Amino acid sequence: MTDQTPKPNGQRIPNGMLEDNYPRNMWWVAAHRDEVTTKPLARWLLEVPVVLYRLADGTPAALYDRCPHRWAPLSEGHVERDRLICPYHGMEFDTGGQCVKAPTQTMMPKTAQIPSFTVREAGAFIWIWMGDQEAIDCDPPEVGYQIDPNWSVVNGYYEVAANWVLIRENVLDLTHIAFLHKNTFKQDDWITAPDTYMEGETVCYEQEFDLAPLSPLFCAGMGLPEDKPIKRVQKGRMPSLAISFSDWNVYDPAPEAGRRSDFIMRGCHIVTPSTRGHTHYFWAAAFDVPEISEDVAVKTKASVTAAFDEDKNLLEKLQASVAADPRGLDFLEVTLGADGAGIKVRQILNKKLAAEGRSLR
Ligand code: FES
Ligand SMILES: [Fe+2]
Structure with missing residues (x-):
């Protein structure tokens, strides 16, 4: 078979449709605001497993959805005293991703820290910034008319x-x-x-x-x-x-x-x-x-x-x-x-x- 590929014109501006073409330093929508409650929500965002949840006062939070102990999805756990609690062996995490309690031992595993993400509720949506924190230079886009x-x-x-x-x-x-x-x-x-x-x-x-x-x-x-x-x-x-x-x-x-x-x-x-x-x-x-x-x-x-x-x-x-x-x-x-x-x-x-x-x- 001869190659039937037409010659590319050389002017093409790539759109990255087959690769990781996700800018990190921008706001993306993580969820509609009604989806995020005190019951953890699992969602893949930019090829990262993320768990979204709310604190008792309604503030949204987002962590990497993988416990650093034996990798259980934290989204299968629950929120108590504003801590996300792993369903497997009960380790507790604060909104910064730091483990603040490992109930099966008295010594705290200080290295047990997972990534946390900046989230903001604006209009009808929960927005997430997954890039450099120092690069946050704007508010999420305005979608207020939807509420x-x-x-x-x-x-x-x-x-x-x-x-x-x-x-x-x-x-x-x-x-x-x-x-x-x-x-x-x-x-x-x-x-x-x-x-x-x-x-x-x-x-x-x-x-x-x-x-x-x-x-x-x-x-x-x-x-x-x-x-x-x-x-x-x-x-x-x-x-x-x-x-x-x-x-x-x-x-x-x-x-x-x-x-x-x-x-x-x-x-x-x-x-x-x-x-x-x-x-x-x-x-x-x-x-x-x-x-x-x-x-x-x-x-x-x-x-x-x-x-x-x-x-x-x-x-x-x-x-x-x-x-x-x-x-x-x-x-x-x-x-x-x-x-x-x-x-x-x-x-x-x-x-x-x-x-x-x-x-x-
Ligand atoms: S896997 Fe989370 S505490 Fe063991
Ligand atoms: Fe269409």
Whole structure:
């Protein structure tokens, strides 16, 4: 067999989809705040087993999820007097990861210290910083609207068997909606590239659309009929590699008597590396409408999930195929106009890794 590999064009900016491409010196989401309680939660983050828990006063804490005695997962233990207690032989750890009691002996094993991680609760999420403590130079990104009663939030979580950067690029190039999601989103007019630009460190895109029926995914949340032509402006923002937003700014030019004409659906896409080739994906679809009904929330969640299942399926097959192909990354990769925001993702990623003394192949 002759080698069928097309020649790479040499211009490719690597995204590291087959390797450890996780910047350490940034905030990643460890969990939704509702997941973290005084009952320990096990979660792989950036290829590290982490245990998350709360102290009696609600403060979140995170330790390496491996007892230094015989390596039992501490997440199988429990929290008592603000100490995490190993389920195997009862060693007790404080929030700094220091063993403060070994109940089977009187002498304290002073070397029994495991890594602890800085965590912060901000908005609806628990964020974690897994790099240098001295490098913490910012607060976690703002997601306060998700706990604002003026908004109705429909959210969900997936573990996706694909590298985080594939999801990040996916949600920043929504021209795929007209193709991959033609039977779910049913929004076939997004077929040209948006304007892409930077606002400080934030990657942004923006595009206006002519009158057209709104995707049925969002009609119920806004109380709009599925066949009614509306105007919309799509605006996206990526304040950090960990999180991006996609706003559907909707304008109804002929609202029914007493009804609003403007609505926002703010999509939120949070990705956190898990084990190699796996990603935690926290999503939310939020409407600037207080208290949508339970029926509308259930319907919206079902339809958004049906659409995101299509992304998950495609990205998992993409990852598996590239990983199994002996030619791997040595294959032509063409960039289109609609990849503007995705290219900025790669540039930011490579810059962040370079600042940590690392590079991608
Ligand atoms: S393995 Fe944790 S105390 Fe023995
Ligand atoms: Fe999608």
